[in-house]
Amino acid sequence: MSDLLERLRGRGWRMTAQRRVVAEVLDGDHVHLTADEVHARAVERLPEISRATVYNTLGEMVTLGEVLEVATDGRAKRYDPNAHRPHQHLVCARCGAIRDVHPAGDPLADLPVTERFGFTVSDVEVTYRGICPSCATTA
Amino acid sequence: MSDLLERLRGRGWRMTAQRRVVAEVLDGDHVHLTADEVHARAVERLPEISRATVYNTLGEMVTLGEVLEVATDGRAKRYDPNAHRPHQHLVCARCGAIRDVHPAGDPLADLPVTERFGFTVSDVEVTYRGICPSCATTA
DNA sequence: ATCCTACGATGGACTTTGTCTAAGTCAAGT
DNA sequence: ACTTGACTTAGACAAAGTCCATCGTAGGAT
Secondary structure, eight states: OOHHHHHHHHTTOOOOHHHHHHHHHHHSSOSOEEHHHHHHHHHHHSTTOOHHHHHHHHHHHHHTTSSEEEOOSSSOOEEESOTTSOOEEEEETTTOOEEEEOOSSOGGGGSOGGGSTTOEEEEEEEEEEEEOHHHHHOO | OOHHHHHHHHTTOOOOHHHHHHHHHHHSSOSOEEHHHHHHHHHHHSTTOOHHHHHHHHHHHHHTTSSEEEOOSSSOOEEESOTTSOOEEEEETTTOOEEEEOOSSOGGGGSOGGGSTTOEEEEEEEEEEEEOHHHHHOO
């Protein structure tokens, strides 16, 4: 069931009720939750879980490469459990809705060596912005 | 001299000492400053300028399309005076240094209609990440 | 099964980044 | 120079996140 949980367990993670709940919340719906949203949902199952623990756990999962951090607006970071399939994000400029998208081509290859200034470029993050269908109809 | 200042004046902006200083600071070095860095530099020239004014002024310049907001990390937004030449950003994952870069091709065209989910896509933001030459040498 | 202990969790203080408001100030048109 | 509405100010407030001292417990050792 919880694929994410299995992967974490396989890495020798010490399993606690708190970590299990955070992993389950993240892996549940495939939406992109903020840390506070994760905390809110975790509290429903484990009322005494603290914010610090949620932040710590999310941070560890990011370090382990099992979860991605996405900063689509200047506000709270969002956490994306879909770390093992490369993808980009499409964000509604009005309501903030986020969809995973898969552009054609490799954006990394589009950056010529002359435009790399000696950097060792290892990653590229692409954020498309627009208006989603439901925001478009409600004027 | 201050191209940015000229453009703002041409739009009927009420010119004040504070706005002039903010525009000059931004247009001076072509680095990507945070709001607080802008404030720190502005204070050197106009000691009584307040943080709120810097935030207001930057926000207005963004609304007018004369300055771009870039959120390369989850931290403070940075302000980019180079709004009239389309470009993307290359960020050092270690020290946070930012360079403007010009990828080949149009990233917007790389998103097939089938991957747009009914969104009206109007903009794309690309952030390349890597290690800059000076961080690479200092282990 | 029980004990130990290092790792994890807790909550509250603290920091950073940004917004808001009420009151004072000033640029620019008349 | 006067007037007025736009601009600025200081400080309170808010949101997002980090830090720390202390307490609790998972899981190996016995």
